[in-house]
Amino acid sequence: MITKKLKNDNKIKTLYKELKDKYDLSEGQWALWCKRKKSKKDKEQIIIEAILTQRINWKNVELSMINLKKARADSLKDIVNIGPQKLSLLIRPSGFYQTKSYYLFHLAQFVLKNYSSVEKMQKENLKKLREGLLTVKGVGKETADDILLYALEKSIFVIDEYTRRFVKKYKIAKDLSYDYLQNLFQKNLPQSIRVYQDFHAIIVLEGKPFARGKVENKNI
DNA sequence: ACCCAGGTGGCCC
DNA sequence: GGGCCACATGGG
Numbered sequence: 001m002i003t004k005k006l007k008n009d010n011k012i013k014t015l016y017k018e019l020k021d022k023y024d025l026s027e028g029q030w031a032l033w034c035k036r037k038k039s040k041k042d043k044e045q046i047i048i049e050a051i052l053t054q055r056i057n058w059k060n061v062e063l064s065m066i067n068l069k070k071a072r073a074d075s076l077k078d079i080v081n082i083g084p085q086k087l088s089l090l091i092r093p094s095g096f097y098q099t100k101s102y103y104l105f106h107l108a109q110f111v112l113k114n115y116s117s118v119e120k121m122q123k124e125n126l127k128k129l130r131e132g133l134l135t136v137k138g139v140g141k142e143t144a145d146d147i148l149l150y151a152l153e154k155s156i157f158v159i160d161e162y163t164r165r166f167v168k169k170y171k172i173a174k175d176l177s178y179d180y181l182q183n184l185f186q187k188n189l190p191q192s193i194r195v196y197q198d199f200h201a202i203i204v205l206e207g208k209p210f211a212r213g214k215v216e217n218k219n220i
Numbered sequence: 221a222c223c224c225a226g227g228t229g230g231c232c233c
Numbered sequence: 234g235g236g237c238c239a240c241a242t243g244g245g
Contacts, residue, residue: 054227095242
């Protein structure tokens with residue numbers, strides 16, 4: 001029992017080290033790729049993308065983001081202002097557009113009403129933020145953690161379809177439930193925002209067919 | 221004409 | 234807690 005546990009523990013750490021070499025990643029690489037995601041505007045875009053990317057490929061998300069930018073509706077304030085009706089037409093390419101437009105509208109409202117800005121939101125502690133986000137319709141654990149890790153820069157590990165495929169591929173665990181896997185990864189990695197961001201980026205790359213050698217794609 | 225893609229909520233048991 | 238369904242577009 002204990003030996004088996006140790007084995008799995010080592011697996012996660014070892015995989016992280018090996019794959020970091022495989023993709024020639026240095027510490028904080030994700031941040032380098034996404035240097036553009038530093039500004040207030042970019043953080044808000046991560047939040048928007050977190051909703052749009054639900055159950056859809058990134059290509060479709062990009063099409064919606066282009067529409068939003070063209071319509072100058074790519075900030076949380078814009079989204080609250082234009083309202084769910086018009087918003088839904090702009091985000092059609094990313095699918096489930098009526099549902100998602102309500103999700104997005106309510107999320108934008110939630111952030112602005114409770115915190116007034118993403119920067120101020122970042123000052124709140126992780127636990128409170130997660131609880132709050134989970135009360136928003138359309139924000140489940142994955143979307144909440146995605147926002148927390150990549151937009152708000154809190155140390156929490158994201159479990160998604162790519163993570164589950166990764167876990168299966170390397171036979172890391174049998175239990176694929178969200179809480180179990182999140183706990184498992186967090187227990188076996190240093191509690192570091194950078195590590196969580198980079199590792200998740202690696203997991204996504206591992207799930208992409210083109211992924212070998214040099215990394216240029218930033219669609220994480 | 222299929223099939224698939226980075227979820228979530230609602231309903232049922 | 235888990236199983237099933239609706240939600241919808243663009244690309245292969």
